[in-house]
Amino acid sequence: MAKVDRQKGVRTSTKPPAPAGPHRDQPARKKGLGTFLREDHPYVLLGTSVLALCGIWLSMRPRSAMSFLAPYYGLEVALYWVLVAWVAVSVLALLTKILYKDDYRARSPFASEKAKPIERYLSYVVWAIVVVFFLDRAVMGFANTVSVAISSNSKPQGDDLAAVIFIVYECSGIFEAGILTTIELAVFGTVIAFFLALLLVFVRIQVPDRQDNDFVRFLKIVGSGFAKVYSTVVRGTPMMVQGLVIFFGVFSMLRDSGLSTQQANAIWSTFVAGLVVISLNSTAYMMEVLRGGIEAVDPGQLEAARSLGLSQWQAMRKVVIPQGVKNSIPALSNELVINIKDSSVLSVIGVFDLMFASNTAAGIYYTQTPVYAFAAVVYLILTYVASKLLNLLSKRLGAGSVDTTPSSN
Amino acid sequence: MADKHASQAPMAWGDDQPLVRVEGLRKSFGSLEVLKDINMWVMPGEVVTIIGASGSGKSTLLRCINLLESPDAGQVWFKDVNLTGPKTNVNALREKIGMVFQGFNLFANMNVLDNCTLAPVTLKKMSKTEAEAEAMRNLDAVGLTQFAKSPVTSLSGGQKQRVAIARALCMKPEVMLFDEPTSALDPEIVGEVLNVMRDLAAQGMTMVVVTHEMAFAKNVSDRVVFMDKGVIAEEGRPQDIFTHPQHPRTREFLARYLEDEPKEA
Numbered sequence: 001m002a003k004v005d006r007q008k009g010v011r012t013s014t015k016p017p018a019p020a021g022p023h024r025d026q027p028a029r030k031k032g033l034g035t036f037l038r039e040d041h042p043y044v045l046l047g048t049s050v051l052a053l054c055g056i057w058l059s060m061r062p063r064s065a066m067s068f069l070a071p072y073y074g075l076e077v078a079l080y081w082v083l084v085a086w087v088a089v090s091v092l093a094l095l096t097k098i099l100y101k102d103d104y105r106a107r108s109p110f111a112s113e114k115a116k117p118i119e120r121y122l123s124y125v126v127w128a129i130v131v132v133f134f135l136d137r138a139v140m141g142f143a144n145t146v147s148v149a150i151s152s153n154s155k156p157q158g159d160d161l162a163a164v165i166f167i168v169y170e171c172s173g174i175f176e177a178g179i180l181t182t183i184e185l186a187v188f189g190t191v192i193a194f195f196l197a198l199l200l201v202f203v204r205i206q207v208p209d210r211q212d213n214d215f216v217r218f219l220k221i222v223g224s225g226f227a228k229v230y231s232t233v234v235r236g237t238p239m240m241v242q243g244l245v246i247f248f249g250v251f252s253m254l255r256d257s258g259l260s261t262q263q264a265n266a267i268w269s270t271f272v273a274g275l276v277v278i279s280l281n282s283t284a285y286m287m288e289v290l291r292g293g294i295e296a297v298d299p300g301q302l303e304a305a306r307s308l309g310l311s312q313w314q315a316m317r318k319v320v321i322p323q324g325v326k327n328s329i330p331a332l333s334n335e336l337v338i339n340i341k342d343s344s345v346l347s348v349i350g351v352f353d354l355m356f357a358s359n360t361a362a363g364i365y366y367t368q369t370p371v372y373a374f375a376a377v378v379y380l381i382l383t384y385v386a387s388k389l390l391n392l393l394s395k396r397l398g399a400g401s402v403d404t405t406p407s408s409n
Numbered sequence: 410m411a412d413k414h415a416s417q418a419p420m421a422w423g424d425d426q427p428l429v430r431v432e433g434l435r436k437s438f439g440s441l442e443v444l445k446d447i448n449m450w451v452m453p454g455e456v457v458t459i460i461g462a463s464g465s466g467k468s469t470l471l472r473c474i475n476l477l478e479s480p481d482a483g484q485v486w487f488k489d490v491n492l493t494g495p496k497t498n499v500n501a502l503r504e505k506i507g508m509v510f511q512g513f514n515l516f517a518n519m520n521v522l523d524n525c526t527l528a529p530v531t532l533k534k535m536s537k538t539e540a541e542a543e544a545m546r547n548l549d550a551v552g553l554t555q556f557a558k559s560p561v562t563s564l565s566g567g568q569k570q571r572v573a574i575a576r577a578l579c580m581k582p583e584v585m586l587f588d589e590p591t592s593a594l595d596p597e598i599v600g601e602v603l604n605v606m607r608d609l610a611a612q613g614m615t616m617v618v619v620t621h622e623m624a625f626a627k628n629v630s631d632r633v634v635f636m637d638k639g640v641i642a643e644e645g646r647p648q649d650i651f652t653h654p655q656h657p658r659t660r661e662f663l664a665r666y667l668e669d670e671p672k673e674a
Contacts, residue, residue: 300510300512300514301516301517303477303510304510304516304573305527305528306477306500306503307475307477307503307506307507307577308503308504308507308527308532308576308580309500309504309532309580310500310527310528310531310532318516318527319516319518319527326518
């Protein structure tokens with residue numbers, strides 16, 4: 001008990017020290033926006049110049065049809081020159097600083113107390129200009145690409161972004177169904193696997209007690225052995241192979257029992273098969289996670305419960321397993337994130353998930369890279385959102401944080 | 410002696426018959442023989458302290474009494490029941506044998522009150538309110554009623570150990586086993602736990618205490634058992650053991666304490 005507490009204490013106190021970056025505005029933000037705007041900022045010239053260079057680059061990009069700056073060419077030129085002027089002033093300030101070196105604070109006109117607030121307010125003007133250019137070129141440009149792509153009758157040539165927007169728009173039904181199936185497979189699969197894993201881990205950790213009769217002993221040894229073999233086999237083979245074996249295995253069993261192909265397909269649909277595969281696969285991994293969590297519970301907890309007269313099962317159920325499951329929550333929720341990604345291999349048995357949808361769309365339009373890149377982005381969004389949500393959930397349950405960079409099975 | 414025993418044990422079990430009896434107990438961990446043919450008994454209402462160097466088998470002996478360790482040979486009797494018998498319901502007997510651990514072992518997933526009520530509600534089919542009333546009585550006895558709803562992690566070591574004692578008392582045990590109850594505590598708060606144990610002894614509870622607190626062994630116990638290398642080297646009344654120990658190992662072990670004694674007195 002004392003040991004556990006001490007470990008907890010260490011865990012909370014060994015947070016990596018916050019990076020000592022030059023973010024001087026961090027505490028200023030707490031003081032309020034007004035103070036922040038007025039306050040001196042050591043990176044006004046340098047940081048804003050980098051931004052101004054980005055603005056200059058944006059302004060040199062071709063205007064799209066939806067550009068709102070197009071009618072005001074003179075204004076655009078003026079804005080462009082403001083940015084250039086800012087960069088020039090910054091270069092000048094830098095040269096002055098180098099020239100005066102040690103006493104530039106006293107001698108450089110750019111570092112005087114009068115010049116500082118002016119520089120600061122001007123930097124906001126530069127920010128605003130860059131935002132205008134960003135909206136005009138990047139945002140309106142993207143909007144234009146979208147509107148052109150979705151109103152097009154055929155796949156736009158030469159522009160991958162336009163092509164993928166066109167394909168996703170044309171195949172939106174396919175992608176919606178695919179994404180939904182992926183989420184369903186991952187969520188239901190993980191939930192089913194959790195309960196199966198609880199059942200299996202209970203069988204796995206059974207040890208013959210001195211009071212058990214021979215039959216109970218036999219059951220415990222067989223059960224524990226089965227759980228070990230199950231875990232080894234499932235974790236030692238790829239899920240894609242498991243999917244193929246289970247899908248075709250059950251299908252031919254149904255056919256052998258006298259059902260027609262159509263009837264067999266109705267019972268053993270690809271979705272059901274996929275859900276069974278992902279559940280059975282995830283069960284093995286979750287069982288190991290739970291076993292680790294349960295074994296991490298101080299053995300004194302079990303001893304104390306047994307010393308009060310509780311049976312092994314009562315002590316496990318009321319004392320050890322609740323603590324073990326709580327220990328396991330971060331790794332268990334990671335399993336959901338892994339399942340979102342790994343469900344993609346189930347497209348091999350024809351489960352209509354996001355991967356299958358992407359294959360279909362890529363095949364229809366004979367466009368591979370942009371479509372698969374789109375699939376990658378969607379997977380990334382799904383896993384990111386899932387891990388953020390689970391993080392919130394596990395914090396609510398007081399069980400530490402989930403690793404935001406999920407590992408693979 | 411007879412009166413306080415009558416209040417503790419409602420069953421008719423004579424004062425002249427040992428409550429706990431250990432016969433020919435042997436226990437090995439691998440090739441290490443920890444207990445070598447131990448014979449011991451505890452009378453009703455008696456406070457027995459077991460002292461000895463670390464590794465002498467004190468804790469193992471205590472843990473064999475409620476079968477947290479199963480002995481390799483020998484028998485443990487509670488009243489007229491052989492705990493080591495093949496058909497014995499050990500769980501039912503453990504209800505009558507309370508135990509307090511060195512590491513407290515409070516259930517980390519529950520608050521103080523739930524720690525106390527878990528076993529009575531689960532095993533004695535008590536109603537929750539009934540069990541809670543009983544738990545509050547025992548928490549009051551250790552002076553911790555105000556922490557009833559606190560999570561156990563918020564308590565200090567001494568408070569945790571007092572809760573552990575209250576938790577054991579909630580099962581109304583007939584004998585209490587203490588396994589170095591103060592060894593994990595810092596010297597300043599050892600006293601609060603020892604006081605609770607002293608009260609318990611004064612109320613006539615039968616106790617077996619493994620301890621390094623020589624003052625407690627000397628002043629509170631009725632009998633002191635000195636263990637050395639897996640055997641009981643010497644046992645007797647505390648005044649005998651602490652003033653003129655017979656066995657050379659006992660003299661060696663108590664040497665520092667015997668020297669200090671005149672200064673204390």
